Structures are given as C-alpha cells and as structure tokens.
Amino acid sequence: MIALVVRDLRLAMRAGGGFGLGLAFFLIVTVLVPFGVGPESTLLSKIAPGILWIGALLACLLSLDRIFALDWEDGSLDLLATSPLPMEGVVSIKALAHWVTTGLPLCLSAPLFGVLLHLPDQGHKWVVLSLLIGTPALSVIGTFGSALTVGLKRGGLLLSLLVLPLYVPTLIFGAEVARRGIEGLSTATPLLMLGGITFGTIALLPFASALVLRVNLR
C-alpha cells in the first residue's frame, strides 16, 4: 500500500505528472475574478469564500480523469487488480494520492490567494479549515467518477457530468462554513455536515469504486 502511495506521489512530481496543474488553475481563477467583477473590496470580500471554494472544486475536477486513465492505458491497472492489494485499498490509496497532490496544496495556498480576493482576516482560518475538511470528499467522490469512466476515450465530459452534482453538497456546506465564520456566526452545523459528508464518502465510496472498477476491467 505504502509502495503505491510513494509511486503515485513520485509520478505526480516527475515531468508530465500534473502536480502544479490544479494549483495553477486555482491561481488563475483567483487572479481573474477581481478583473471580472471589478475592484470594489466590499463586493470582493463578500464573494471571496465562494470563489475560493468554486476554484478549489474546479481545480480538483481538472485532474480527476488522470487517476485511473493513465494506469489503465499502460496496463498497470490489470496488474494491480491481480496483485495482493485489495481493490478497495487500491482505490482508497489512489484517492489519498490525489488529495495529497491536489487538495492539500489548494488548502495550503488558499490563505495566500484569499488576499487577492480581499478575504477578511478572520475568514482565512475558516476557509482553510473548511477546505481541509471538505477537499478529501472531493477526491474520494472524484475517484469514484474516475473508476466509472475508466476505459472510455475522452471520458472527461461524462466524468464532469457525473461528478459535479455529487460535489454540490460539499460546496454548499464548505462555502457556508467560511461565510458564517467571516460573519462571526456559529459554524458548528455546516462544519458537522461537511465532516459527515467527508467521512461518509471515505467510509462507503471505496467499495463502490472498487466494484465499478472490477466491472470496467472485464
């Protein structure tokens, strides 16, 4: 299992691995939004948490089809399926590797990009916290979508259509945590809902992902 994490991280860091792709996309969104909506700081700081969340979500979506497609193309997915690793373990590890290379850098860079959007000072910690709790769910749900569409040529569109509706609850509660945090309201309820979604998907979805992956490998 650890070997698979190390391999996936190493592949992501090497040339063509797409490590900076999500981060660069996130930067582009946060830089362009102020140009689009105008420089009014009150308006920007009002929409900042939502923009950061949408940016993170789309950046996550960008790298989803790579999770299994590359392993499927070069045949290593077949070999992994016949290896001693359980398929549920393989998909969980793949989701973890995706989160470490995409979700985690987004969480860590969010405070920096928040400055570009006039995110209020007290909002930084809430945005980071909500992203830290919410982005694992994005990776796990995305892994499920990637497992569903593995083997389809140009499956990216179908993947987006399948995965985006499943991302909506995470987006709603994630952005709500940040908004309430900034306004000084209680964040307990959306935070618990966000955590519930994340832990629920981590606990249940790998089984579904492993199942559809086995069907797709036939």
Next chain:
Amino acid sequence: MTLTVTDLTISRGGIPVLEGLHFTLEAGRALVLRGPNGVGKTTLLRTIAGLQPPVSGDVDAPPESMAYAAHSDGLKATLSVAENLAFWADVFGTKSIEAALDGFKLRELMDRPAGGLSAGQKRRLGLARLLVTGRPIWILDEPTVSLDVESVALFANAVRAHLAGGGSALIATHIDLGLEADVFDVGPYRAKATSNHDSFSGDFDEGFL
C-alpha cells in the same frame, strides 16, 4: 500448486467464445496455448487470472498464486527500471529485485527511465516483473512479442528455472520456446453460437456490465 480448469465457458463482451475447456497444469510443468487470432486466448487467460468471471465452469487454484503478464507491460515511463521493479516487489511483498535484474540482463539499464527503453527492453522489464512477484503460477499472454532471439533465450531460461523451482507456466504464444511443454490447442473448443443463444438472452444484463 495445481491449476485445474473444469468445463470452462468464457465470453467476451457478453458473447461466448470458448466452451467446455478442460485442462490441468501441474507444478513444474508448462502449458502452451495455441489457436488462431481472435479465438479467445487472451480472454481465457484474463478469466483464469480472475480479471473477469467465467460464464460457467471453474478455475481452481490456490489463492494468491498467479502472476499475470498481459500484452502491455504496466511500466511507468518516468520511473527508472529499478524503481519500476522495486514498486512491484513492494506490492507483492518480495524485497529483492537483484535476481530479476540479472535474469533479464537489465543491470546496465537500471537507472534509465523506462520511457527511454526500446520495445524489446521494455518487454524484458515487463517479464522481469514476474520474477519479483514470487508467485508460482505464471499466466503469460504472448510474452515474446518484440523480443530478439537472444532475449527469447533469456526468457526461456527464466521459465525453465521457474519450472525447476516447482513453479508452473501457462503461456499463449505462437513461437517455439524450446521448452518441455505440453501444447493445448483451443481451436476445437470454439463456442457454437446457436447452442449458447438461450444462455445469452437469459443473462442479458451481462451485456451491459
């Protein structure tokens, strides 16, 4: 470590391709599968390796005993030869890649990225993976594609050493490897389309799964 196949019927895309297959592969033996292109050799090997379920019949082998090598080698172009092998060694819980490097003459290539290897060298690396799996039953699909005469001899030696150590090998190939192997021609087992019509429509969902 005996692999027994009993009355096996296999399908590709929901359509039966081979039926009534019977054979036994004992430890220390090699079995060469022959048959024309498209008859279902790859499908048979994938079924035996557990990648797809059979339509009927049984594949009987001890659990976690098979190493499968497909048409594609499962190599990562940006990882070096040694890193590729070490990854599979870790996955299969065998720590040493030395024997595999020596067995397929990969030692001078070990620091090269796998993407920079020639087709034959990639194939050698793909076959060297079998040595690091430590599994007794090898399931090989056209293992000698793009290998030169010298590398085929290397491969034949590796198989011979594997058989001598109590392993066994099921090989789909068209060339003569010079092995002491039984030959199993799957041609006569081609499924008759009409006789399987009912079973196909009865399990119609299979076409979509």
